[in-house]
Amino acid sequence: MTILDIHTHHAAPQPNGVIAVSPADFNPAPDQLYSVGIHPWQTVEDTTEEVWEKMEQAARHPQVVAIGECGIDLLKGGPLFRQMIVLKREALLAESLGKPLILHSVKGQEMIIGMKKEMNPSVNWMIHGFRGKPTVAQMYLKAGLWLSLGENFNPDSLSVIPSDCLLAETDESPCSIQEVIEKISSAIGHDITQTVADNAFRFLNF
Numbered sequence: 001m002t003i004l005d006i007h008t009h010h011a012a013p014q015p016n017g018v019i020a021v022s023p024a025d026f027n028p029a030p031d032q033l034y035s036v037g038i039h040p041w042q043t044v045e046d047t048t049e050e051v052w053e054k055m056e057q058a059a060r061h062p063q064v065v066a067i068g069e070c071g072i073d074l075l076k077g078g079p080l081f082r083q084m085i086v087l088k089r090e091a092l093l094a095e096s097l098g099k100p101l102i103l104h105s106v107k108g109q110e111m112i113i114g115m116k117k118e119m120n121p122s123v124n125w126m127i128h129g130f131r132g133k134p135t136v137a138q139m140y141l142k143a144g145l146w147l148s149l150g151e152n153f154n155p156d157s158l159s160v161i162p163s164d165c166l167l168a169e170t171d172e173s174p175c176s177i178q179e180v181i182e183k184i185s186s187a188i189g190h191d192i193t194q195t196v197a198d199n200a201f202r203f204l205n206f
C-alpha cells in the first residue's frame with residue numbers, strides 16, 4: 001500500500017489516501033484507512049459525552065491511523081476556550097493511542113504550538129492544508145510539526161520546508177492527489193511523489 005494523500009474528504013475507495021471523517025460519519029469501508037476527529041467548526045455547541053464515546057471508540061479502530069482533523073480556527077467555529085478544550089482532549093487521545101494528529105489551523109499557530117510545547121507529545125503532529133507564509137511555516141517547523149500542502153499553497157514557503165516533513169493532500173479539492181503532487185513538484189523543480197510516499201509512512205509510524 002502506498003499512501004500519497006494524507007488528508008482527503010473524498011469518498012471511499014481512496015486506495016492511496018487517508019479519509020478524514022467525524023465520529024458520526026465513521027463507517028469504515030474494507031481496506032480503507034481513516035482519520036477521525038472533531039473539527040473546530042463542530043465546537044459551536046458543547047461536545048456531548050455521546051459524541052466523545054463515539055470518538056474514542058472510532059479512534060481505537062484498527063483502520064483509524066490518525067486523529068483529526070481537529071484544531072483551532074479563529075474565524076469560524078465555537079469560542080476559542082471550547083476549541084482549546086476539544087483539541088486538548090483529542091491530542092491526549094492521540095497520545096494515549098500512539099496515533100498521529102492531523103490539525104486544521106486558521107490563525108491558530110500560537111495556541112497549537114503552545115499546546116505542543118506543554119504536552120511534548122511522542123506522536124507526530126501535522127498542519128493540514130498549509131497555505132501560510134514562510135515565517136509561519138518556520139514557526140511550525142521549529143516546534144517539530146509536519147506540514148501538508150494541498151491544491152493551494154504559498155510557493156514562497158516551499159524553500160523553508162525541509163523535504164523530510166512535507167506531505168500532500170487533496171482535502172476537499174476536486175483535483176486528484178497526482179495533480180496536487182504535480183503542482184507542488186513543478187513549483188519545487190523536481191518530482192516529489194516518492195518523497196511524499198516515504199514521508200506518509202514515517203508520519204503514520206508504519
Ligand SMILES: [Zn+2]
Binds near residue numbers: 009069
Ligand atoms: Zn479537511
